[in-house]
Amino acid sequence: MSGGIYLENGKSQLLFKDKPIKILLAKPGIDGHDRGILVLAKAFRDAGMEVLYAGLLPTPESVVETAVNEDVDVVALSLLNGAHLTVFRKVADIMRSKGIDDIALVGGGTIPDEDKPKLEEIGVTGNYGPGTPLSVIIEHVTTRAAEARKRKLSR
Amino acid sequence: MEKRGENYWNSKLREIQNNKPEKNSAYDEWKARTLEPWNKNTGYIPREFTNSSSIDLKEVYTEEDLPQNHENQLGMPGEYPYTRGVYPNMYRGRQWTMRMFSGFGTPSDTNRRLKYLIEHGESGLSIAFDMPTLYGFDADNPRSDGEIGRCGVNVSSLQDMEEILDGIDLAKVSTSMTINAPAAVLTAMYIAVAKKKNIPLDRIAGTVQADILKEYIAQKEWIYPPEAHIRLIRDMMVYCTENVPKWNYISISGYHIREAGSSAAQELAFTLADGFYYVEMGIKSGLKVDDFAPRLSFFYNSSINFFEEIAKMRAARRIWATVLREKYGAKNERSLLLRFHTQTSGYTLTWQQPLNNIIRTTVEAMAAILGGTQSLHTNSYDEAWALPSEEAVKIALRTQQILADETGIPDVIDPLGGSYYVEWLTDRMEEEAYRYFDTIEKLGGILESVKKGFIQKEIAGTSYRRQMRLEQGKEIMVGVNRYVEKNEKPISTLKISLKAQTDQVSKLKRLKESRDSEKVSKALRDLENALRNPEENSMPYIIRAVEAYATLEEISNVGRNIFGEWKEPVIV
Incomplete structure (x- = not known):
């Protein structure tokens, strides 16, 4: 799937042919639900x-640091402890303050519907809950990774 | 009896093997005579019939599926090996305790919810703590930002515990606290509150979870490396055995192991392996098995495969009684009784069509009762979204009350005893557990198996397989991968305002300004000296620190400086 071909302006672009999608998974809060x-x-x-996988209890700062050092396409955040609005925002804020725009930020966990627009607004997309088919999540990550990769390549 | 070169578990497995029926002619003949021609003529649904433990199921079970020593393996209720129940009269003697796990926001929010539940007929308290509390961070730690009161109530110092328990008679209710890494500190706080209220320590009753092994296995809420926590549990165990006789200082928990993705058989095996470890720890610290084993209790998950859950609970009782008597030489009958709390499965709840969760919870609660539980928490239908609302909690509690008072289900003890299927499945679960005990022993014991990541990987493997089966439609969740509705109506959920955090932080600030800081520093120094000496029991020092209003984090930091922190082995 991640080796997929993306059609753009009629041209096929083998975005992930030589280098597959690189993704960092992290639970940046105080949360053991893994x-x-x-x-x-x-x-x-x-x-x-x-x-x-950043393991348990990484700080938002260390998540961004790892993402940059490892040159990932996507950072996927998961929290099931209700702290997503505060903690996801911290990660997004740090990325923005460092001017990082070639790493996509996606989220998931126990996230009430009304919080989802607030997360989208700060650039955290997906925000899928338990019971979401893996295919939906993989597709979303792939789409966001493609955007990030294009930005990387356009540098 | 054990043979040379064979461990205890091998000898149990051999015993099971020897007692297995050789053939099942009634089933084989029926299959050829009636079933197969019928299937050929009328067709059948081509799918796998299996359960969470990957045990394949036949169409029907008969007497010939049971071992030769079947009757001895059962026993009557209240008699060895307790397969049918730990008490002779079970729910005719005493209804299970309806214990609803609750806690959110500030201590006073939680105090109100606990009183609400008592008012609606709840018979025991059960307190949930927020993540900072579970990891030993105070409300004013930067890492706690956004997390205060979200997953449970926040407790940073003794004054929070005083507020939670305000106006509640500790001599009358028993209290369960789901707290692990900082269990000794929270126990000390409960003891301190009782002392302030002039209630003798032999009258307070309750449970702390304090099962640290399953933290490394599943729930992942630790502060120090395993050995340090084990030492603290030992101190609490010895102190409470001597001073707080009605305190259950370990609740050996399968719930989180299951929620982390294990099968029923893995939940069974890993909890019992943890339990045997604590028994050996007690013996090693100089206690007699019969002095402490009666205070060990268990905590199981009741998931959605009805008969598998019941079989698991029956097998658990039998294994515990057998091993405590045969391997650890327990003589006191109470040491042999596996008493347990049950919670219905959170994992089986769906955010889709949330009212369906009421039905799932009902089925799971029925399994727990038929499995002979001593207390029960029923989940609320809105918990795939958030902590439960008052209305949702009430329905969950009413579910138990309907089962208890209307259905007749609890009237007869172990009504499924003697069912060929349930007895066969109980035996199979038992066998799977003994296989794991053997493997774990070969890996150097449960602690080694956890430190190597073996147990965690087993669970992650099962969890992934289950997810794949869902993806492939081999397992069904209504509303998730079948009978999906496009436009779901939102439900109203409990909101926890950020005010809980600001309130807790400012309260803590006031406390730090007003307490006797010299008394605090001295208590923490004394605690440090006690912790540095492995022979010393740290519990009295923790109580003194708590009474001086040293905070949870200050007390935890004493340990952090001595023992360091913990990084888990690689699992994926």
């Missing part, structure tokens, strides 16, 4: 992505 993120790590890997 069932979802561990399943996703395997699913992304099975879908051909290069997967990094």
Whole structure:
């Protein structure tokens, strides 16, 4: 899936042909609920992505630092402890303050509907809850990764 | 009896193997005579029939599926090996305790919810703490930002515990606290509140979870490396055995293992392996098994595969009684009783069509009762969205009350005992558990298995397989991968305002300004000296620190400086 071809202006662009999507998974709050993120790590890997997992309890600062050092396409944040509005925002703010625009930010966890627009506004997309088909998540990540990769390539 | 070169688990497995029926002619003949011709003529649904433990199921079970020593393995209720129940009269003697896990926002928010539940017929308290509390961070730590009161109530110091328990008679209710890494500190706070209220310590009753092994396995809420926590649990165990006789200082928990993605058989095996570890720890610290084993209790998940859950709970009782008697030499009958709390499964709840969750919870609660639970928490239908609203919690509690008072389900003890299927499945679960005990022993014991990541990987593997089966439509969740509705109406959920955080932070600030800081520093120094000496029991020092209003984080930091922190092994 991640080796997919993206058609743009009638030209085929093999975005991920030489280098598959690189994704960093992280739970940047105080939260041990890791069932979802561990399943996703395997699913992304099975879908051909290069997967990094930041482990439990990384700070938002260290997540961004790892993302930059590893030159990932996507950072996927997961929280099931209700702190997503505060903590996802911290990650987004740090990225913005550092001027990072070639890494996509996606989220997931126990996120009430009314919080989703607030997260989208700060650039955290997806925000899928438990019970979302993996295919939906993989597709979303792939789309966002393609945007990020294009920005990287246009540099 | 054990043979040379064979461990205890091998000998149990051999025993099971020897007792297995050789053939099942009734089933085989019926299959050839009636089933297959019928299937050929009328067709059948081509799908796998299996359960969470990957045990394949036949169409029907008969007497010939049961082992030769079947009757001995059952026993009557209240008799060894307790497969049918730990008490002779079960729910005719005492209804299970309806214990609703609750806690959110500030201590006073939680105090109001606890009183609301007591008013509506709840019979025991159960307190949920927020993430900073579970990890030993105070409300004013920058890492706690956004997390205060979100997943449970915030407790940074003794004054918070005083507020939670305000106006509640600790001599009358028992209180369960879901707290692990800082369990000794929260126990100390509960003891301190009782002392302030002049309630003798032999009259307070309750449970702290304090099962640290399953934290490394599943829930992942730790502060220090495993050995440090194990030492603290030992101190609490020894202190409470001597001073707080009705305090259950460990609730050996499968709930989180299951929620993390394990099968029922894995939940069964890993909890019991954890339990045996604590038994060995007690014996090693100089206690007699019969002095502390009666205070160990368990906590199981009741998930959606009805008979599998019941079989798991029956098998758990039998294994515990057998091993405590045979391997650890327990003589006191109470040491052999596996008493347990049950919570219905959070994982089986869906955010889609949330009212369906009421039905799921009902089925799971029925399994817990048929499995012989001592207390029960039923989840609320809105919990895939948020912490439960008052209305949703009430329905969950009423679900238990309907099961207890209207259905007749609890009237007869172990009504499924003697069911060929349930007995066969109970035996199979037991066998799976013994296999895991053997593997774990070969890996160097449960602690080693956890430190190597073996247990975590087993669970992650099962969890991934289950997800794949859902993706492939081999397993169904209504509203998720079948009977999906396009436009779902939103439900109203509990909102936790950020005010909980500002309130907690400013209260803590006032406390730090007004307490006797010299008394605090001295208590923390004394605690540090106690913790540095592995022979010393740290519990009295923790109580003194708590009483001086040292905060949870200050007390935890003493340990952090000595023991360091923990990084888990790589699992994916």
